[in-house]
Amino acid sequence: MGIKKPVLAGCVLAAALCASGAASADSSVELYGQVDAWLGAQRNPGPYDRSWTQGGGGMSTSYWGLKGSEDLSGGLKAVFALEDFFLPQTGAMGRYTGDAMFSRNAYVGLQSDTLGKVTIGRLTTPYFVSTILFNPFVDSYTFSPMVFHTYLGASGQGIVGDSGWNQSVMYSTPSYNGLSANVIYGFSGDPDHSGQNKWGANALYFHGAFSATVAYQQVEFDSTPGDLDTLAPGFRRQQAVQAGAAYDFGFAKLFGQYQYIRNVIGGGDVTMNGGQVGVSVPLGHGSVLASYAYTGSSGASDVKRNTWALGYDYTLSKRTDVYAAYFSDKISGLSRGDTFGVGIRTKF
Template sequence: MKKSLLALVAALACAGAAQAQSTVQITGLMDVYAGSMRMAGDAHRTTTVGSGGMTTSWMGFTGKEDLGNGLTAEFLLTSFLRADVGNYGRFNGDPTFSRDANVALSGGFGTLRLGRSMAPNFLPTILANPFGDSFTVSPLVLHANISTAAWGFGNLTTPSDTGWSNQVTYTTPSFGGLKANLHYQFGEQAGASNKANAGLNVMYFGGPLTLLGFYERAKINNPVVLSPMDTKTDWMLGGTYDFNVVKAYATYGQAKVDTTNFKGSTLSLGLDLPVLNKAGTVKAAMARTKVEGTLNATRTTASLGYDHFLSKRTDLYAVAMHDKITDVKSGTSLVLGMRHRF
């Protein structure tokens, strides 16, 4: 009896140790704003309560397990949210877990990830502008991903969404602050084995200096229905430098579609100015995109805002934005919002 009891205690102890090596978390971010919006070419102004003023709202599950011998397994299963209406996804028809749905194995060799995850363009773009991953007020992100009545989807510079499905991603170890991500998305098109997306990004983090770049060659659209499209290439180089009193940002990139003679070139500049003992930052950014081919026009967007942190997890923000496209009426927008991480 004593031996049986000791065996049970030992088994429970081992189970507890194994459980301690694994973690699963519910995590996410809620971002809601009130705004008065008018983009270039819009016929009328819209007053709205929206989701994702500074960051697209999301929630989901993350997990890690220590496998021993320097190996770690993990998964990401996260969904975008429209917190203003209570729906999942960035838009109607967006996959439930369009933000992340993948598994990964990490070790001294780096990380190998399988499933839906970020496209090569995403990290360099959000790290190289002071408004980060805002699809509402970041000029650089807007020019890459968000259409207006006058601009149109065919003139955006991102080839195929900020996330790719059916993807294999390899992340190298860090070499003195230098790291790269290699991306390959299977097109899964019968009889069209060459229809796939591929790309990479490279990032260097060295004290106050950050250098970033990416290249993509896309033949498959994302994210709802994967189907062949005209081959589009996109690249960008950028960097930031933190002078302590101010942080400066700059990027330059180009996108091309040979079959339609489309070419878009984008220059962006920005700065972050910490104030109130770094409890808040004044943010300013500008992006200018010149498009040739299907539409010959120039778009210039500028944003000025203030972001104030009430804690490490909660901040309040206010941003004014001006949007101008050649030969159409310009637009101005103002948003006031709150962001909370959990």
């Protein structure tokens, strides 16, 4: 007697579901990300007019990603991640025109429960992670004073080498009683500049209300080997060190960071000293955020930069928040710039 088609289809579907369940027990793939857009106005330091804009990434840069793992048994997993920044105001991929599709992260690696994790590909640097975890505006490229002083340097200040490195390998330790560390190395990939590289490391400590970090990196090229000379004649390498700490009192969380940067330049080195102090105060269904950062240059350059920001981030749900913020930026020799606006961010 033949089997009816509906019964056969049901058997096939059941078998597929069983196979899917067995596979999901051994491996997983997750889609995730966030969309952040804001309305407001910007004026850069110097002889510029204020421009009204609808921008992306007010509190954090929009991105989407895929990540997954496969259980290889014995506490060992294969892991991967592909993460793309995008601009919600235009729909374009990347943080800016010409940015790579998976510029946030693009890696594959192995992770052990006891030995840690090794990843290779394009990787977010440990220095960037330490920078954003110890200031109240976190990774905002619109309102965070510490992000501006570190990654959006003006008048020769700030670090080179980007927040993510191509052709890199990183080892991350497991957490031991709240203490963990990461070490990264970036290859030049150019036989004509085989001696040039990037490398860095950080240590992170979390224990109750207290957290702290120290980070270091040395960079011998910015985006392509041999390109530091185009930024300044005789520019050979940059060394940067940062220390940060935070303490959550409940009624307020305090943040502090110190940063020292040295540009090794044939015509005369440039050093930068500075840091950031900030606070996050719970208020209603949100938090008041405040931050001040200072950087002073010495050596072949004498530039001072003072930046502060004030904002309020209101939680609508577990995934969605709205915010308003004001940012002021003063660089010696230039008229003050500022940014203000309101925005919304949702995660998925």
